[in-house]
Amino acid sequence: MRLFDGGRAPNPRRTRIFIAEKGITVPLEPVDMNNLEHRSETIASRNPLQRLPVLELDDGTIITESIAICRYFEALRPEPPLFGTTPVEIATIEMWNRRIELGLYAAVAAAFRHTHPAMAEWEVPQVPAWGEANRSKAIEFLRLFDAHLAGHRFAAGDTFSVADITGVVAVDFMKPAKIALPTDLANVARWYGEVSARPSMTA
Numbered sequence: 001m002r003l004f005d006g007g008r009a010p011n012p013r014r015t016r017i018f019i020a021e022k023g024i025t026v027p028l029e030p031v032d033m034n035n036l037e038h039r040s041e042t043i044a045s046r047n048p049l050q051r052l053p054v055l056e057l058d059d060g061t062i063i064t065e066s067i068a069i070c071r072y073f074e075a076l077r078p079e080p081p082l083f084g085t086t087p088v089e090i091a092t093i094e095m096w097n098r099r100i101e102l103g104l105y106a107a108v109a110a111a112f113r114h115t116h117p118a119m120a121e122w123e124v125p126q127v128p129a130w131g132e133a134n135r136s137k138a139i140e141f142l143r144l145f146d147a148h149l150a151g152h153r154f155a156a157g158d159t160f161s162v163a164d165i166t167g168v169v170a171v172d173f174m175k176p177a178k179i180a181l182p183t184d185l186a187n188v189a190r191w192y193g194e195v196s197a198r199p200s201m202t203a
Helices: 010-022 066-076 087-115 128-149 162-173 186-196
Strands: 002-005 028-030 054-056 062-064
Touching (some): 002 010, 010 066, 010 162, 087 128, 128 186, 162 186
Antiparallel strands (some): 002 054
16 A cells, blocks of 8 residues: 655545554655646556545555545544544544535645646636635635634544544645735634644644
8 A cells, every 4th residue: 555645735644644643654746736746647647636635545546635544544544533423423524524615625726726826727717806815705604604613623523533634734735835824813823823733643
């Protein structure tokens, strides 16, 4: 088994944090995305979308998409449960992970990809106006999230989950996307402080 990894890029990082929370060690194959190595034949032959991460199992099976890889490891090692255990927990975590993906994670990524000069070769065409529009979309979602966190310790309730991983990776990616975290979001600040202090965040 080996994981083709893209370093500090959000999706590879999300996967590494999840694996670290599970206490699983997976050999990493570093891929230099700055030098467009994710477009090499090594990656393209395994993932025609030329995106990371890519998990290759011992039998040659290929799994791509960060959450799909996380699902695999959840099934492989159910403890600690990061996708929930009861029907309500599973649905609630799925709901909040999806909300955060669409409302924050995707908005931050769009702001970065459509406004950062280094992304000109990656995002063709770059649409700066779309990038700018997503900055405000990210802040709008964070205000909704702040209100939700007023009554919840973590994103999907009282237990740390994959939704928190998606959230903290998105918030961290706001810096390169040049989106400032509003200082009046006290609940987000409390949540972020707790979640970002977990040992897995250095994975």
